[in-house]
Amino acid sequence: MVALVAFVSLNACTGLGSLTKAVKQPNDLYVLTPKSTFSPALPRVSNQIEVEEPTATAAVDTDRIAVHPTPLQVQYLPQARWVDRAPLLVQALLIESFENTGKVAAVGRSAVGLRAEYMIVPELREFQAHVVPGASQDQTLRVNVRLNIKIVDAYEDRIIGSRSFQEYQPSASDAAPDLAAAFDEALGDAMRDAVEWSIRSISAHAARNPRPTLN
Template sequence: MIRHRILLALAMTLPLAGCGSILKLPGGEPAAHYMLRPAPAREVEAPLPVVIMIAEPDASAALDSNRVALKPSDLELQYYAGARWVDRATRMLQNHLIAALSGTVKDVGTEAMTLAADYRVQTNLAAFEAVYDGNKIPTVRVVLEAKLFSRTPLALRERRTFRAEVAAASDKQAAIINAFDRATAEVTNEFVDWVLAGVKERR
């Protein structure tokens, strides 16, 4: 009797597991976990003698997730069924930005190095989604709002919003993820240039 109740409870919960997934993956490919390509290493004569802390980006609850987001319209946000990032989008992006800056400065890392940091960067991930707007093939939109703070004196030094839109080559899963990767790479490249320029100006 107990076993019967357990099986019945499991059967009742199984349909709920898919309720959060709105759309099937385009192309009918199996579900998978995805990551961003590492930014290429930058050639520098010598790392800048500063320590930078990159905070995990703020984001809405809808984007602070490992689910791959899409927007069928301006007023609606959904997720690809079964598609996942390897980590929450905010933490994945934080690690991506840190890796992109590695080698260009004395040290760069997460909130764990706050006390040692000469500069800190706070960001807000305002958009990280595939936008359809009635089209069959989406355009990936990435928007990152950033602020650069100095420690001595403690002050807001720079602020900037980085935007990138990359049209997917097709409605296939791999093409859409590749568009996410390209849009993020564009934002990351501009972000690194901005951080390094801001730090150099105040040395």
């Protein structure tokens, strides 16, 4: 489920007009959850995997929660943000999701100095809600999440697989908690499919190209 962190606002000074009102209305911060359930038939891989920070457009590479009222317009929810920039948030969730499979020898990000044999190179192509034309009043927004995943063989420095994973999830309302819950559901489904495909692809490639594992 979506976890909500509410900051306690500091006492604002009087006489600052609209700025004072803004200080009295701090942003609510939202986190998303990693995937924890996977196919029991996933193969085990003894390879070390590095997950890079996803690339994204400027509209997505932010901690603000994006909404498209029209296909060519981007707006952001007021007084609501993610706990981190969306690409960093997704990177951390992908790493934890890989760990939660229990099928990977080691997984981390480049900053930890992992000597990876395979690199997961994600692109966060869609991470926003869209206004649904003609929808009922209480269900006017639909979340769209699309991840493109490339798998790179670090030994050969070449891409061995590339695939996109897209999920849609309607929001129960236009309220921030409902919208964040829809993001959580859509991203979770996309990550599950991406992680399972990545593990199967790495397992198959490693079986065809046996090498000594790194210590």
